Amino acid sequence: MENQNSKKGKMEIAPELLDKMDAYWRATNYLSVGQIYLRDNPLMRQPLKAEHIKPMLLGHWGTTPGQNFIYVHLNRIIKKYDLNMLYVSGPGHGGPALVGSTYLEGTYSEIYPAISQDEEGLRKLFTQFSFPGGIPSHVSPECPGSIHEGGELGYSLSHAFGAAFDNPDLIVSCVVGDGEAETGPLATAWHSNKFLNPVMDGTVLPILHLNGYKIANPTILARIGHTELEQLFLGYGWKPYFIEGDDPMTMHRKMAELLDQVIEEIKTIKENAAQGSATERPQWPMIILKSPKGWTGPKFVDGLPVENHFRSHQVPLPDAASNPEHLKQLEDWFKSYRPEEFFDEQGLLLRELADLAPEGERRMGANPHANGGLLLKDLHMPDFRKYGLDVSLRGKMGNGDTRVLGEFARDIIKLNRSQRNFRIFGPDETLSNRLNSVFEATSRQWEAETMDTDELLEKDGRVVEMLSEHQCEGWLEGYLLTGRHGLFNCYEAFIHIIDSMFNQHAKWLKVTAELPWRRKIASLNILLASHVWRQDHNGFTHQDPGFLDVVMNKKAEIIRVYLPPDANCLLSVMDHCFRSKHYVNVVVAGKHPAPQWLPMEEAVIHCAKGIGIWTWASNDNGTEPDVVMACAGDVPTLETLAAVSILREKLPDLKIRVVNVVDLMKLQTDTAHPHGLTDADFDMLFTKTKPVIFAFHGYPWLVHRLTYNRTNHVNFHVRGYKEEGTITTAFDMTVLNDMDRFHLVQDVLDRLPNLGDEVAYLKQEMQDKLIEHKYYIRKNGLDMPEIRNWKWKN
Secondary structure (H helix, E strand, C coil), X not given: CEEEECCCCEEEECHHHHHHHHHHHHHHHHHHXXXXXXXXXXXXXXXXXXXXXXXXXXXXXXXHHHHHHHHHHHHHHXXXXXXXXXXXXXXXXXXXXXXXXXXXXXXXXXXXXXXXXXXXXXXXXXHHECCCCCECCCCCCCCCCCCCCCCCCCCHHHHHHHHHCCCCCEEEEEEEECCHHHCHHHHHHHHHHHCCCCCCCCEEEEEEEECCECCCCECCHHHCCHHHHHHHHHHHCCEEEEEECCCHHHHHHHHHHHHHHHHHHHHHHHHHHHHCCCCCCCCCEEEEEECCCCCCCCCEECCEXXXXXXXXXXXXXXXXXXXXXXXXXXXXXXXXXXXXXXXCCCCCECHHHHCCCCCHHHCCCCCHHHHHHHCCCCCCCCCHHHHCCCCCCCCEEECCHHHHHHHHHHHHHHHCCCCCCEEEEECCCCCCCCCHHHHHCCCEECCCCCCCCCCCEECXXXXXXXXXXXXXXXHHHHHHHCCCEEEEEEEHHHHHHHHHHHHHHHHHHHHHCCCCCCXXXXXXXXXXXXXXXXXXXXXXXXXXXXXXXXXXCCCCCCEEEECCCCHHHXXXXXXXXXXXXXXXXXXXXXXXXXXXXXXXXXXXXXXXXXXEECHHHCCCCCCCCCEEEEEECHHHHHHHHHXXXXXXXXXXXXXXXXXXXXXXXXXXXXXXXXXXXXXXHHHHHHCCCCCEEEEECCCHHHHHHHHCCCCCHHHEEEECCCCCCXXXXXXXXXXXXCCCHHHHHHHHHHCCHHXXXXXXXXXXXXXXXXXXXXHHHHHHCCCCHHHHCXXXXX
16 A cells, blocks of 8 residues: 655555565565575475585575565556566676566466475475576576576666667666676666657666675775765766665665656656657666665674675575584574565465566566567568669679668668667767668667757667667667667677677577577677778778687577678678578678679579589589689688689689688588588588688688588688788788788699699799789889779679
């Protein structure tokens, strides 16, 4: 029961309700301690014995009681205001809190019927936690209501904003740990409020949980003082509210009153924006909750402080099974929660307390946005073929492959504007990556101040840009996890900034693919442009194709890497990627004018196969080749074909087979990757005994790694990036890394000793060309005319 206090203008919470909420909180704390310690005696109806305790104690207690406290209070406002709310748990290991809370509200048992709402279910709930064959100690994909993996320290607020985009009635409550708040991504994420449209997007309610300590050190934000902390968040554009204390009932009253005030403010902001009466960017409320780390746990262990100290971070009594004094202290800790006041004889939460939780999909553990595949709708897709380039002459110059893709993406935006389920994210590089045409359909979303001279900014844009790869990746992940589609475009060299974020998302996809109740979500599509071979103008710092190596470490069922050689292939690949589900698709494409090789229908067939012989560039039809010239990537393809043209002119009797690779996974065996070629098919393309000269977009050893167990691997000679670069010409980038046409020709000659002395003059000519090139670019500042004007002879 809640009463209106007319004098104060506040909603006063009835003491009986606060008492019930405190009992509910004690129940979740009890379940949390039980998960860390117990494998038996879940209701403490027997004296606690060593055999009731798990042999290995894992888990994190310190953040848990604060998160339980927040969850209980969010449940109340969900019921009171009929809110559509997600809970994002940012602190690294809050697993006991979220598992316990979703168990009490019933969602856990609905998904996992064996974890029933009785004493036996409690025993299983406790035993499975951080136990072989059980569940992890953090908020993992196995936990209902979760869209954020507990190992993703620093990304919670980014994910929360991604979830809020285009979900106008959704409130994402994001608990930010004060240790997590020290990470770069989280510190930057506070600026996400400059991108949230109060009419078309949802709300993010950050709750900064200041419990004072990390693993073994105090946290910065807990030690800078109230005034400085308040000024920090005012400077970020937030309206911070503080709540501090350690007395449970006082804190319950303060939190309940504060949440009522915050929700009313959020409603007012949304209503004013919808009515058009808001003229400035909203100052969204946030909460700074300061409570003791390890709240309600042991205050001292062996004379040393534990509660409100870093010693409560993990397991406060790590040797309870072998230390009688600690065993007694653990038993007292359990009993301090008075489980008889909230569980009945069967171990079921008392009905008067269970009624505190919301019902159905209003429960945070059952919110469909946390299982985004349930809400996912296919994109309306234009026919990518109509954007294709005319390739009546092979090698005809295009104006940039990503420029063509931009036209395709523009119309995807147009066709899906009413559904509001597609966005492009990028770190201020959408124009630089030549996706210019998308701005014919939309502008960038922007809620901060604007000036008359600004361009392409609006309050409801489909492009979201911030010069932080972390935010772009995190926003997109949150957007995908809640049932939408998107694209992240980035300079190739700087995608490494989000290596760990990609890593965690790939792990999330891997685990959720094995959970039948989790529905598949749209793929994470990463477009890498401004790539290594065309960063000659920016130099060494911008030259790095190594993200491909990182990607290849993940599970084969999840990962796809595409290296389309031209615009038509890029269109075909991206059409596939935008339609796909539950993958990470990494596509590398050039933005500068480049030769086009395949007419659209050939491109479609080639991309569907992922690898194939280019018969029009080969001359071995009907016989076995003398050499296989393989390539993967747009520039490697260009240099390979240029080398082939030299060889065919100078050595017309030489039998050459050209193999182009679009789908990098084709190089693996069919047992290692679903797209992999059988050994028989691989041998058919690359032969069993002939030399293979492979020009590759990335680091050469990746191809060796993918093909190490193939029959002919010993004859593979791979050219790629070998960490040589500077500010130079485009062609010189290939020369510096020995991947140019002149080196490739020499590679062929060196591996065909049967050609005899007739190749001596050709090899010397190639060496002379390299010297000529070196002097020419240093004198003229651009590549030789024969390089700039080279054309494939059809």
